[in-house]
Amino acid sequence: MNKILRDSDFPPLKNDLILRAARGETVEKTPVWIMRQAGRYLPEFREARKKNAFFTVCRTPELACEVTLQPIDRYAGLLDASIIFSDILVLPQAMGLEVKMLEVGGPHFPDPLKTPADLDRLAKSVDVHESLQYVFDAITLTRTKLDGRVPLFGFTGAPWTLMGYMVEGGGSKTYSKSKAWLFRHPEASHLLLRKITDICVDYLVAQVKAGAQLVQVFDSNAGELAPAEFEEFALPYLLEIATRVKKELKAIDLDVPMVVFARNAHYALESLATSDYDVIQVDFTLSPSFVKSKIAGRKVIQGNADPSLLYANPEKIRDTVEKMLEGFGTSSGYIGNLGHGMYPDHDPEHLKAYLQAIKDCSIERNSKTASNKRKAKNDGASSKR
Template sequence: MQGTDFPPLKNDLILRAARGLETEHAPVWVMRQAGRYLPEFREVRASHEFFEVCRTPDLAMEVTLQPIRRYTGLLDASIIFSDILVVPQAMGMEVEMNPGPHFPDPLNTPGDISKLSPSVDVNKELKYVFDAITQTRKGLNGDVPLIGFCGAPWTLFSYMVEGGGTKTFQKSKTWLFKYPEESKKLLLRISDVCVDFLVGQAKAGAQLLQVFDSWAGELSPFDFSEFALPSLQGISSGVRSKLAAEGIPVPPLILFAKGANHALPLLAEQGGYDVLGIDWCIDPVEARRLVGDKVALQGNMDPNVLYGGKDAIERTVERMCEAFRKDRGSKGWICNLGHGITPGVDTEDLRWFLECVHKYSRN
């Protein structure tokens, strides 16, 4: 679908910030902003299974729009409601959500790779995401841009091998160290699907694309460079080349490699992304020193500050804004949390966070 088929965009702050340009205030959104902290979201989930919401464009659009409606004028972006694990599903794996992700038949050894689909037609397997994006772009009426996303190959690999969440990463790291070549091949195979998925989202109407590498910090600097980086580079280069080949403008690409702050200089130089997300474990001044002017930054308040009350939220936001604005003013910064918002957050405390960002990030 061509961009001219969508309502004109009224707020392009995040697009300008992603390109490193100056903005009136830092654009702000939060990861998992369409989620369980919202009573209206819980109401939808009371009668619909998680992946049913993902696969039903009307429902995906509804929950994507919920925070935009609740926080009118305070959020500068929306993110399509979906899940990173739709990619393993498209590759032929069964994924259950009860309540966390569970793979009944994980990849135990490289021999199990044969159970995956030999090829993945994302236009068939993930059409519901593309339909939801197109529908949501219209439903937003141009109020804010829409972000599409996928999980990073290392993070998806971990789920596919571990069979769900893990604290030790024993199985997935066993793969890396015992079967390094097979692991690299699987990571690149996942990367290829991610490329097609993100290209499809851009064609459907996504105006920014984010890659979530939630488990990047579980790898040593060497192992991150050896196993995670090539597939991340494959995504950025693949998306750019495929969209360019079709004459489609490439939307800003965001990478959030949580916990891998050691890799910021490497990712800024070689990653191929326009924006790097950072968690709360690095000072924004230090992050900017490490990346220079090569990329925009996104982040980075600890989500748990939202439980600390209004005074704590305001103090932290003010300090964060001062750090991000040092030397560069309001150029090239997208305000966000340092990870996703958690279910117990009071909706009015998030409102206060957004209001404080508007107050303290202005020129």
């Protein structure tokens, strides 16, 4: 049995803002972190990549730790969480498929799943500690090296999103091959999705045992499905992951916030609001008013500015942040992020402007709200005299 690491095994946490926010507590400012905050937009990351292939970085705990810490060091005091540097496609690799990361074109499966018969090529069973121990080692090392500055996220891809890559052989504009499986081979599709789900559960639990303080499930391709197909082939597995992970962690006296991101699946918000996830990440196509009408008060919201905002000047960035925070609120129920991940050609200084704006605007709003409450209380007391 692999060792279970607990908070006492790591340096004391100095910034628990995001953990409190994820639990729905009132906070003094809006916590913020960014999807793909360690990546190609950072010159220090590009330097690290000149010497090592992408999956070499993922599989080498020291390198994964180094690049995970890069944005935490660069944006000291502005980021409230780190996320371990890895990739959702390490799971298909663990299942027996070859995955390459091409400099042009991104992830590529030389021999993807073409027919249900190809399911026999997958590993009969996957021991995540045998196949993915490098991820857990990276988490443990990074949690230690963070020295309590901020909490550490672990993550996994969702079953439908991973199935899409495994069948398409990479990214796709239509996902016609993987969606064809759903209509032509529903039983085989469920078999594959079930297998991925079981591995996702084991993988997330093992990440928490290794030191992850929050975990996120990325269903990046959720919105490629029509509502009926999402209801049948994606939602049940998403819900099951949260329920099973929570149950297994509770059995060993561990509990961490869980976040789900079903990108572009606006029709899923109400279903996810009744799930065992603590936080729902929303994409940039949704307005704060729409999101809050579906899930406010039931789940913490995370998101959601368009990443393209970071091409704007700092004044425009701040103006947009002010409106976003006005819509979502700043004292509880909200975690700042983008509505998708960083782009490779983003200027790091513009991300700094975004992070600084969230920090400053949320503190200003919370201070103003507190001042108004004190004034109203004093006025009320005066009127009674």
